[in-house]
Amino acid sequence: MATAESSSPYLTRTSKLFRVSLILGIVALVIGAFGVFQVLVFGNLGNLSTEVPWGLWVGLYEYFVLLEVGAVLSFTLLRYGGGLKELDKLGPIIMLTALAALVGALVSIFHDLGQPFRVWMPILRPDFGSLLTWMIWLHLAYMIILIIELWAYRYGRKDIVKKMAYISLPAGAALVAVLGSFLSVAAARPLWNDLLLPVVYLISAFVVGTGVVLLQHLVFSPVYGSSEYHKLAHRLGRWFFSWILVGIFTALTISLVMTYAEVPATAAILRQMLFGDYAWTLWVFHVGLGILLPVVLLFWQEKMQSDRARKYALGGASGLLVLNFLMVPMNVVIPALAYRYDHVRDTLVRFEYFPQLVEWLVMVFVVGLMLVIFALGIRLVIQPFYRVALQVPAAAATAPGAPEDDNDALFNNEEQ
Amino acid sequence: MSTDNRHLPPDSIFNMKKNRNGNGNATRSGASEAGTDNGVRNQSAGDLSRRDFLKSMGAGAAVVGVAAGCSRAHANDGLEHLEGTNLVMVIDLQRCTGCGGCDVACKNENNLRQGHFWSHHITHTTGRFPNVRYEYLPTLCNHCENAPCEKACPTSALHKVHGSVTAHDPSKCIGCRACIINCPYGEVHAHFGQPHQEWQDEEELIAGVTGSAKSTLQEVGGERIPYYNNERENHGLGNRHHGIVEKCDFCLHRLRESKLPACVKRCPTDARIFGDLNDPNSSVSRVLANYRPFRRMEHLGTRPKVYYVRSFNSASDYPQTKGELAENIDISKPAQEKQLFG
Numbered sequence: 001m002a003t004a005e006s007s008s009p010y011l012t013r014t015s016k017l018f019r020v021s022l023i024l025g026i027v028a029l030v031i032g033a034f035g036v037f038q039v040l041v042f043g044n045l046g047n048l049s050t051e052v053p054w055g056l057w058v059g060l061y062e063y064f065v066l067l068e069v070g071a072v073l074s075f076t077l078l079r080y081g082g083g084l085k086e087l088d089k090l091g092p093i094i095m096l097t098a099l100a101a102l103v104g105a106l107v108s109i110f111h112d113l114g115q116p117f118r119v120w121m122p123i124l125r126p127d128f129g130s131l132l133t134w135m136i137w138l139h140l141a142y143m144i145i146l147i148i149e150l151w152a153y154r155y156g157r158k159d160i161v162k163k164m165a166y167i168s169l170p171a172g173a174a175l176v177a178v179l180g181s182f183l184s185v186a187a188a189r190p191l192w193n194d195l196l197l198p199v200v201y202l203i204s205a206f207v208v209g210t211g212v213v214l215l216q217h218l219v220f221s222p223v224y225g226s227s228e229y230h231k232l233a234h235r236l237g238r239w240f241f242s243w244i245l246v247g248i249f250t251a252l253t254i255s256l257v258m259t260y261a262e263v264p265a266t267a268a269i270l271r272q273m274l275f276g277d278y279a280w281t282l283w284v285f286h287v288g289l290g291i292l293l294p295v296v297l298l299f300w301q302e303k304m305q306s307d308r309a310r311k312y313a314l315g316g317a318s319g320l321l322v323l324n325f326l327m328v329p330m331n332v333v334i335p336a337l338a339y340r341y342d343h344v345r346d347t348l349v350r351f352e353y354f355p356q357l358v359e360w361l362v363m364v365f366v367v368g369l370m371l372v373i374f375a376l377g378i379r380l381v382i383q384p385f386y387r388v389a390l391q392v393p394a395a396a397a398t399a400p401g402a403p404e405d406d407n408d409a410l411f412n413n414e415e416q
Numbered sequence: 417m418s419t420d421n422r423h424l425p426p427d428s429i430f431n432m433k434k435n436r437n438g439n440g441n442a443t444r445s446g447a448s449e450a451g452t453d454n455g456v457r458n459q460s461a462g463d464l465s466r467r468d469f470l471k472s473m474g475a476g477a478a479v480v481g482v483a484a485g486c487s488r489a490h491a492n493d494g495l496e497h498l499e500g501t502n503l504v505m506v507i508d509l510q511r512c513t514g515c516g517g518c519d520v521a522c523k524n525e526n527n528l529r530q531g532h533f534w535s536h537h538i539t540h541t542t543g544r545f546p547n548v549r550y551e552y553l554p555t556l557c558n559h560c561e562n563a564p565c566e567k568a569c570p571t572s573a574l575h576k577v578h579g580s581v582t583a584h585d586p587s588k589c590i591g592c593r594a595c596i597i598n599c600p601y602g603e604v605h606a607h608f609g610q611p612h613q614e615w616q617d618e619e620e621l622i623a624g625v626t627g628s629a630k631s632t633l634q635e636v637g638g639e640r641i642p643y644y645n646n647e648r649e650n651h652g653l654g655n656r657h658h659g660i661v662e663k664c665d666f667c668l669h670r671l672r673e674s675k676l677p678a679c680v681k682r683c684p685t686d687a688r689i690f691g692d693l694n695d696p697n698s699s700v701s702r703v704l705a706n707y708r709p710f711r712r713m714e715h716l717g718t719r720p721k722v723y724y725v726r727s728f729n730s731a732s733d734y735p736q737t738k739g740e741l742a743e744n745i746d747i748s749k750p751a752q753e754k755q756l757f758g
Contacts, residue, residue, distance in 0.1 A: 043658045044606070050606045053593035091574035112590020114606070114659025121590055123568040132570040132594050187564065187716045337597075343713070344538050344553065 007184030018375055032304060032365020035358045039111050046359040048112075051351035052337045057112035057360045060366065062329035064105035065179055065320070066201070068098040069172040069211025071216075072146070076165045078213060086223075086232050088211070091161065092133045092153040094375040097212060099146045100370040106139065107369060111362045131182040138175040143173055150377075154385050171383055176205045183332070190265035191336040200250055207247040209327045210240045215318040218311060220378075222386050230307045237314045241298045244321070248291065265341035268348045272337045282331050290324030293317075308335070419449070427589075491577050491585065494672040501692040503666060503704035505680070506556050506703050510726035514552035516540075521682035522556075527641070527648055530614035532605050534664035535679045552727060552728045556581065556679070556682035557603040558712060558720030565595035565604055565663075573660075579692075580721065581666045589660035596661060599634035600713050602721075604663045611657065612641050666690075693721075 048055050075094045079087045110116050123140070126133045145168050148231035180198030187193050192204040214236040223229045258270050273282060294317035301313035340349045437679075473505035492499075522528065522535035538553045559582045566574045566582055573588035574595055595604045617629040627635075636642050648669060659719070667677035675681070680688040690700035714720070 011743075043610075045608050045659070048606070048608070050596060050602075050604075053596045053606055110590075114593070114608070114661075115589065118571075118588075118590040121588060126572060127572040127590070128571055130568055130570040130594070132568065132592060136570065186598050188598055228455075253754075265419075340602075344551075345540050406422075 003060070007218050011231045017221070018379055020372055021212040021375040025368045028364050028371065029370025030368075032361050032363070032368055035361025036111065036365050038358045039362060041117065043114070044358050045112075045114065047352070047353055049341075049353075052334070052353040054112070054333055054337060055353055055364060056330075056355040057108050059326070060113070060363055061105050062179060062333065063326045064101045064108060065175065066107060066205045066208050066325065066329065067212060068101035068146075069142070069176045069207035069302045070207070071101070071187060071212040072168050072209070073172045073176075074206055074209030074213050074243075075170050078210070078236070079114065080165060082239065084232065084235065084341060086228060087213070087217075088203040089222045090220070091218055092150060092376075092382050093147055093216050094213060095150045095153065096382060097216060099150065100374045100377065102143055102146065103373055104370040107366050108362070128150045131178055135175070135176050138171065138178060142168070142171050142175055147199060150381060154381055162369070172205075173202060176201050183336075189336045190263070190341065191269045192332070193378040193390045194254070196250075200254065203243075203247055203250050204325075206326055207243045208322055208328075210243045210323075211318040211322045214240050214314060215322060216316070220382075230311070233311060233314055237298060237301065237317070240314075240318060241295070242289065244295060244298075265343075265348075268341060269335055272339050272350075273331055274350070276335075276339075278335075281327055285324045285329065286327035290321050290327060294321045332346060430471075465467070478675050487540065491575060491583060495578040497666070498581075498671065499676065500694065501579045503559075503579040503581055503671075503722065504693045504695045504700050504723060505556075505666075505677075506689040506709065506723045506725060508687045508689065508703070508707075508725050509553070511685045512554060512728060513550065513685055513687075514728070515684065517682055517684055518688060521678045522664070524643060525613075525645055525648065525678035527645055529607070529609070530617075531613065532602075532607070532662070533663070534605075549729055553724070555601065555712070556602065556722060557666075558601055558718065558722045559664075559666060559754035561719035561721065562717060564600065564716075565600040568594040568598040570594065574663075577668070578624070579666075579671065581668065582663075583665050583668055584663055586657055591659040593661060594693040595663075600716050600718065604661050607658065607660055607662050609658060610733065612644075615641060629746050635663060640750055671749065690721075 046055070071094050075087060075091070078084045079091075114121060122130075122133050122136045126137070128134065145164055149161060149164040149168070152158075152164060177198040180201030182196055183189070183192040184197035192241060214233070217229075217236055218233055221229050221232075255270065255274075258266050261267065274277065297313045297317035297320075301310045301317075302308045304313060334353060338351050338353050340351070341347075342349050461504075484570075516537065517539065518535045519533055523533065526534060528534060535554070536558045538551075540551045541552075542549050542551075559580070561580065563574070563576075563582050566576065570592065571588045571590055573585045573590070575583060575585065577583045579655055591606075593606055596606060598604075615629045615633045618631075620626050620628045620631075632642050667675070670677060670681075676690055677688075680690045689699050689703055691700040693700055693704075703724060703725060709723040709725045711720040711723055734738060
């Protein structure tokens, strides 16, 4: 029987880690507020310019979109496509993570706008010919879906949870596809002007999303430490590894096609990405710490005997990939703008860009805000939910002959 | 060649149609009345059924749509005489001397800030001395028929007005810079910083010899900008705000008065020719009929409305040769010539 005692230490009411997270988040908010003040009051847009109009904030935005959509898409695919019914218990945490990432994405892009207080315009006076408008509207729809889903989890409405999960699939896929398409249709940017970019973004969302699901399971699972916990972690690890392989294959295919064709505008910029001044961000963070080390850890954990050691290996692999995945949108967005092929002079022109202090401060603010939202969400929504849910005898969940759809104690708490 | 191409009477270029109170206003008032009717019916219905709710939502959408339509209609105010025209610019590179007068005229006319050029140029030098070629390509917004910047704009801040000119409405711009990302020509500029802040610059161009921008400002009392076109301000577009983008709009404020764009007007050699391509007798139609034009990055399908004809370097300047081999041979020697041609 699953009890509150066996759940993750992060889900207990008196957890000190909750307070630590909240304090850390508030400190980050206070530090980052200096940057936010600079942006909103003085219009300080850091190192952005006509030549490099998008930078750290747009990269952050794309990263958080990949996280928010990837987590929900992967969760839904694993739960309903892969049939991992045990994941139902993790649903609320995933939705909360996605919601925090969504807020992070919107706050990041809000600061990137030259006139942030006109953000209502694409909503009230939209031009649906623009993919950016679609992105904003899809974001709003996605936020509503997440809130409804979280609400449905909180009040044990399994029917709504299931419906919202099905709706979230096309909505999430559309959001990521539009995100990729928005870059892909820019004929002015040869590096982006690629048919495959929307698909690459979708695959990237699944890679990082599966990592988020695994990480959240390892940290927040309500059946923390049980045999079911370790078994599910192992299965998620294999799914995670499979998605990493698909991602590696996709990235390699695209890079090789671009390099082989030797179209100057594309190949020259790609060469800068791979071997230029900032190539270390790609090789060290994305490839080294974000892919190779997680792959090694995932291989290694298969041979481990101890569940505890395996847990740490899986946690390390997923944590490293999720964190370092920030370099994916960064290396898609910035080099395409910092390098421009001049067709008249037949040469590659380089524009300098490195984020200024104000840009980093806003990033700190966004991360702090997400931490606070997540911590408060855990305390106000998730902890009460699990307290109620986990006190219900879970015998029905494992009772032989019980109907498959009704085998989850988490949804039997409507009356309580 | 005659230089009268750009001196045609404005009426003949722009096909003036002074019908400011035409169909556009009538449609707007009709639509707004319909919206009001719906609102009254909803109020009298008392409780809000699902049907009423959907109706009110529809009415709300209609009001938003009409509002959007109204704001778009305002963009063409004063440009009614350009309705049905297709304004293009032809730059005759043979006439162009590369003086940069167009760039200066544009900066002065539009109160552009330091470092910003709506009208600019690309220079390119190839070859080795003494066989060197220098190219000069005047550039500006191409006002593409299939404008990527306009398509990318989420608020229609970038939009087409009569004459098929790509205009920018600063009051609608949210500063997302999607237009900059999508413009293949780099002709949309981000305006960060406060308007006219360059006049606070204390750096002297030549230390101890010239004044600084700030000292010039102080010399005129510090109350007004020393070089400032008030005419641009009167049209509400001159004083660009922080955080938005800006671009060439073919001097819409001048077009409203049937005047030529500043760069066209100020070109000392009449290299810039401006007019209505829909008029087969216009100056631009005649020039484009005589010369094979090219446009920038035509392969992208943006259909630019800035055409270039002829070459900055005259072909007649080159010595007559029979190819690379002949260049290295002294053709004054008959024996070698005989040897070469057998």
